[in-house]
Amino acid sequence: MRLSLWRRYSFPASHRLFRAEWSAEQNDRIFGKCANPYSHGHNYELEVAVTGPVDPATGMIANLADLDSFVQRKVLDAFDHAYMNEQIPEFRECVPTTENVCRVIFQRLAGFPRAHIEGVRIEETGKNSFEYAAPSNP
């Protein structure tokens, strides 16, 4: 049996989906309204899953205060109220779709020293969510 803890964070941000090397027509065809040159934004709802043995003294997988300060430092300080295309270095090289945002945030969190980061889930709108995790994970 495995016990996992999911912790939820939220940050507003903006992005634009387009490729500079494509024509405006091609960007529109692939990205639709998301290619709007002025950018648009979302409230990103982020859930981080953590697993590991439960400490018999504290009854916890990880202290939430430790996890919160790690996520704040590694992710929220940069992503909160950001225009991701310009203000998150990883998106200089790839389009800030939520697929890529998941991967980038997971990589930033992977080194959490107190427990194993299993995966991340991001809800971009009430209609879309994305999950990045090892295949046997939730």
Added chain:
Amino acid sequence: MRLSLWRRYSFPASHRLFRAEWSAEQNDRIFGKCANPYSHGHNYELEVAVTGPVDPATGMIANLADLDSFVQRKVLDAFDHAYMNEQIPEFRECVPTTENVCRVIFQRLAGFPRAHIEGVRIEETGKNSFEYAAPSNP
């Protein structure tokens, strides 16, 4: 690591749980109020999970416009506002419990050409949800 996209759809529909070969008493005992001969209905909240490699050009597993039009054509055109017992052919042979609705919708979606359909999740009411997926999936 695996990246999955969950896309949410919603459709109202009605159904009746009963077996013609059972007596009214037996139907009542097994299905309770769901055996009401006049039918009753729900807002079915459907989530479809899709996985596959992220296209490096678009940053996407699959274009949502493609997925939406596939789900519309294969599922929503038939299920939206339907009385499932009579208007969905698969339920001529089995009771339209949400267990069976999950399986039927998964089978209708399995041939999506742009990515792998991992599973479907249906919330029948705020108290029940059902998931049909490969064992190692979310």
Added chain:
Amino acid sequence: MRLSLWRRYSFPASHRLFRAEWSAEQNDRIFGKCANPYSHGHNYELEVAVTGPVDPATGMIANLADLDSFVQRKVLDAFDHAYMNEQIPEFRECVPTTENVCRVIFQRLAGFPRAHIEGVRIEETGKNSFEYAAPSNP
């Protein structure tokens, strides 16, 4: 200042929007998919608002056990899992739109002896809700 208590209930039901004296074309034009002859359904989320003085001994406007049993007897016993067009007598004379469901449920509840029923709110789907209340009420 006024203090109000909102209590939430939920019931699945089915309905069909149509008028027998209209042609199929006219029903389709006005009611769209809701005119499907086989009916369709929803999870109706009902909230009932109650107001009145707070009893200084109990600290309550009304005992929830009393309200729940009144709503059960007056509304849920009839509406839960019902096909409203046939099984709710009030809809023999009017179309079971949620506008009319609000009014009918309010009238059934108006006689609650322990406090004043201020209004009712019904969410038909995640996109629609209806409220029936005195003008100065929430």
Added chain:
Amino acid sequence: MRLSLWRRYSFPASHRLFRAEWSAEQNDRIFGKCANPYSHGHNYELEVAVTGPVDPATGMIANLADLDSFVQRKVLDAFDHAYMNEQIPEFRECVPTTENVCRVIFQRLAGFPRAHIEGVRIEETGKNSFEYAAPSNP
């Protein structure tokens, strides 16, 4: 008694809160992270309240298809995926706080010909919502 219909819409958009005539320090002090020059965004959840007599033939205050196409034309065509500071003319003269977004959207909708627009409610994030309505309204 008054019957109201609330209809929900959703649109992602971006904005920046700042005044050109203020220093960067003053913008930061008043608007905090919302003054980020690159803009940020939200999923705006919009609810529109409509009231009026129920048509005895249809059982409806207003046909949702009429309301939807009016809101699409007057609001969503412009606001969906927009950078409000630049792409919504009303925000050339005022800061696109959600207070002002409420007022602007209400003014765009006020002329709905089929029923009375009572008010609008906008949820900017899970922690904030704003309501613009006549004083005796919900």
Added chain:
Amino acid sequence: MRLSLWRRYSFPASHRLFRAEWSAEQNDRIFGKCANPYSHGHNYELEVAVTGPVDPATGMIANLADLDSFVQRKVLDAFDHAYMNEQIPEFRECVPTTENVCRVIFQRLAGFPRAHIEGVRIEETGKNSFEYAAPSNP
């Protein structure tokens, strides 16, 4: 027209509903499981409504940072993780039903210097909410 801002806060707390001058039987009859001598608790979801003129320079009714620090100081510092019967002085004299919690929190907030506090709404569980407001308010 009136513009209102609703801001959401959340705090876990515990309480016990009983009157010392009543017998155990009478407490059980009136308060049911809520009379459990060991106390029980809830996640209280609090919404505070604020109204007033929109400042033409800032586009805001009130700065959320000001409101948040006022609510923190007047309410959350005391109520967060509290056993209300013992740790909130106002409940030495009255039962901590959510009706009374609404009134007490409103009285603590009424002096907000930057705008008019219109009302408070508290969700005690997913099935109950309470609102304390002037009669013509939302």
Added chain:
Amino acid sequence: MRLSLWRRYSFPASHRLFRAEWSAEQNDRIFGKCANPYSHGHNYELEVAVTGPVDPATGMIANLADLDSFVQRKVLDAFDHAYMNEQIPEFRECVPTTENVCRVIFQRLAGFPRAHIEGVRIEETGKNSFEYAAPSNP
């Protein structure tokens, strides 16, 4: 492919996180406000996942009435409105963190005779949830 049914229950309860053998300072450092001697509480949202073959006659994995009465008897009768530290025997030996509540509830449910209990998920607040399941499960 595997089909799972998730059923949702809710119970308010209270707890205190502390170890009698630790000083007040150590309890405060590890458990923060959760060490409040008076206890505090939450609305625990419990989801139970059940899997197994679908009965071809009923179309169901398990009859919800059977599952509900089992969960009521094994879990809710004890946990609903309880102070877990004192009223749930398993917490005489371990701290009632939600990690441990998950494990205890799973163990109480594991013997369900009609289908396989796959896992449990508990939402302690809107920001935290915990899942106890076999590694390849959702």
